[in-house]
Amino acid sequence: MDLRLHNELAEIIEWFPDGVYVVDGECRTLLVNSAYEELSGSNREDLIGRTMTDLTEDGFFNQSVSVLVRETKRPMSLMQTLKNGKEVIVTGNPVLDDKGRIQLIVTSVRDITHLNRVTAELEKAIGLSELNKHQYHVALERGPKVIAKSKQMQEVVNRVKQVAPFPTSVLISGPSGVGKEVIANCIHDLSQRSQKPFIKVNCAAIPDALLESELFGYEPGAFTGARRDGKAGLFELADGGTILLDEIGDMPPSIQAKLLRVLQDLTVLRVGGTRPRSVDVRVISATNQDLRKLVQDGRFREDLYYRLQVVEVRIPPLSQRPQDAIALIEHYFHYYCTKYRVAKRLRQDTVDTLHQYPWPGNVRELKNLMENLVVSVPSLTIEPHHLPIHVQSRQDTKRARSLKQRLDRFEQQVVMEALSQHGSFRKAAEALGVDHSTLVKKVKRWTENPPIA
Template identity: 45%
Template sequence: MKVRDIMQTPVKILREDTSLREAAGFFRREMVRGAQVVSEHGFSAGVFSYEELLKALAAGAELSDPISLHVRPMMCSVHPETAVEELKRYGSSFLTVVDGAQILGGIDMMAVDDIIRGGRISSKIPAHAALQDLPEAAFLVDEYWTVRWFNATAAVSCTAEEADVLGKPLSQVLTEAGFGIETDPLDSQSIIIAWRDETRFLPITWSASFPDGSSDRMVLLRNVQEEMLRARELTKLRSLSKELDAIIDSSFDGIFITDGKGRALRINRAYERITGIRAREVLGKTMSELVHEGFYDESVTMKVLQSRRIETIIQKVRDSKTIVVTGNPIFDDDGEIWRVVTNVRDVTELRRLQLELERLAELQNHYRRELDSLRRNINTSPEIIIRSKKMQEVHDQAMRLAQVDSSVLITGESGVGKEVVAGLIHTNSHRHTGPFVKISCAAIPEQLLESELFGYKAGAFTGALRTGKQGVFETANGGTLFLDEIGEMPLALQAKLLRVLQERTIVQVGGVSETPIDVRIIAATNRDLEEMVQTRQFRSDLFYRLNVVPLFIPPLRERQDAVIDFIYHFLGRYNQKYGLNKQIEPEAMDLLITAQWPGNVRQLGNSMERLVVMTKGDVITRADVHKTMHTSDAAQTTCPEPSPGTLREAVERAEKQALALALRNNPGSRAAARTLGVNQSTVVRKARRYGLHMQEYFDASTHR
């Protein structure tokens, strides 16, 4: 039977400004469970069905609400030639029948359920006695809505005798039983909705003919909340079924499922791919039959049924392919085997993958050795790479400092990792459970720095919060405060900081009372504080107070052997961050290792992030490295070329490099010429000679 044989025609239509009350009456009069919805201009707006009506009422919608608030887009549609049996896979109570762009009719899924069982529920109703056990109140009414019969559930709901019900209008029966009702404006006896207490009931009506030739209307009072609960449970079951189907079919391993008797129920696509056996060949057959027919030399399922435990065997299929199969028994509540799920792997495929992995391992042997070396030197902070003796000394000293509570002054060039070392000291100290608060003295205006450090009272200055504000010293109480760029702190604040270090108390801006604090101070700078002390730019007493234990971090150029480890570290980090799997070819690695990094680890990290994000392929090439270093902040990086054959070549290369750097750091050719101490025409001529596109450098300088 096809859809065209059972679809409702002509197409029932509702306007989108129709109210829920009018829609319910329309469904009742037309004996349908859904309709096409059109806008005021005649365009299709979707579908409104009995299911949407139930959802709206269950959600507390008013009967006066327009159906436009609850219209479903016309996603569930079928072709008129679709078999009726296939309609069960659609998760909707009403389907639209379409052929191309033309809407032909609709399908009531309740009617479909009955058709599949053997007949239309709207055309044949069994004898009245068969309706007695329905869980819903059922009434037979004539064309005037007079009750001719009702079932036992209706009798309980109405708490009335037969004589008090038969012959009365249904609306009167329900009203006398304590129901509130809403009737159809076009038919005062036609009930749209009924309710009692907090429960809503939606009458479902259809024509019913009986063997004696009589023809009445059957009315069921359906509990809206219970109906929606059943619908949600059915939707959930369908969703779980689809999810399970997707999981089984997406598995790379083959899956073979049998029942407790060894009869094949299902195989996934991977099983067909691995074995070459199609589902139609085995489904419905027992494993003993399949072994007898030569599909397999033996069955792991039969072993599982005998031993009642997990079994694994090497199995040969009919084309002599060898596979590894593992059978897993699934038991029901009575302890009987309900299903046997078998996982299948192709040994041939596994062997091929093994050889491929061995080949890749051989190609990457050098990098594996480097990674092993890195793992041997790994420490509590993944940000610290220890390869050189100098960094080993820094690490050891930091770990020793973590065990004491003295102030620490960390010095070193910008980007060497001063903040990382400070974090290492905090993490390994007894204060590790307390806060680690960081503040840059150079990033905050002088006027605001004091209030950021010490906090302020309400009304301390114009714009201050009414509640006041806590400073970073109080925030870091019980932990560690990292003062970065300490050399940029104004002299006036240096005196207050010295007092805090000596007294271990602070006074908020605008306050008078002292607040005790328990904070460890770690300061850092890339400036020469001793020279600043000599030039009176930094207080000597504060310097000596901070410089109890100095810790110097060498620049990256002095620990060149650590560059490769940083490269792999940043490569792994940004691969994980962006969901990529980039690799680096040896020539590109050599170029990165031999480059000079004036910005130290920070510059190297930024360059690696740019390479991971910007390279098109899965492998970072030497060309990618060259391009990145000459079109980004990495233009400051010096990338040595192979040794020149002549002095002239070396001079030309140095000249080109100096010219590129001047172009990068200046907004125009005249400024670059002043930096280099030559005429502007010389800059233009040599840039053309060396193939340097000046505008690209100037654009990069502008957006830097």
């Protein structure tokens, strides 16, 4: 670039409010304006004459759009972080000669740090606002939120807050899906061990032959296939923290005896080892079985049972606490709408149907159904016919519908699903094997006189 053109360009870019950065065809810095100096905190004397590769390596920015433009010979944009921590969006434009060779690359630089910060604060404010609407969220100080609107769950929460600071063993019992792991998380998070490891073990998921070595570790050469340098067990890894033994009722008798020794002596002996290793671990166990019955049947050690059950926290099924079910429906439906960034709503008759359902799968079933409704129903308004048949049939039975009403309800569900899938009356009618005008009349009738929900 000749000197006259250089000076004219330098004068022009000074008028730009955004940062401007100019390099030659070799990505060597030619010009920067004052706006860029102010934005980046760098002096032009430190930049001019240096290549973008050198400047990137020296940390003036984390990546260069000019290098990409040189490779592609077309305009490119990307996010860039400057040396002073500011986030900018940079757009590089090539200036080509009559032979298609790059003479210059002119890059505009715009600060978006404030925009990103405002966006993050807005999302945080929205989240806090929504949480404040749900007063049944019980904040367990540092722990996660527990939905406890019923008296039964409020008693569970109070018990957790009472026992969590002490290192004693806790047994959490209740049917599958009620949230035993959530309560275990709360106990750990409210304890003085909250900054230490929290290791969770599903005793039913690990084969009996492997469970001992997984829990207590093994020494080198302890068995065929053992690692040459041995392996620390989960109790050693949890030292200073907490271990959750889920499905403790499925633990084989041989491992029960060794677990009892760990709880009594606070030491573990690796498989094939002779030297006990001291451990400081809080044990939380969880089960959906009746451990007392297992003790009576000779399938669970009585002495281990009493070691684990120093404090027992029983979580009742969701069918016994309908107030929590109502709160959980609202919470998880809103949670998944927010997570997947969709604005859907549950129609009131849909909510009424859900409130009547006994939730045999407890919180896990409810949570999964709310996610299913948010992601799989194309309509923005979720109606009763969008619910699974077994949920609808519960409401049908409760209201003692006639056969004609139930058939009409089922027909409406099939038709609405076909319309959602095919997008038009004509295609839906063809798929269902009915006349187009018949389908239109049916939908019109349901609109004017909807079946009992």
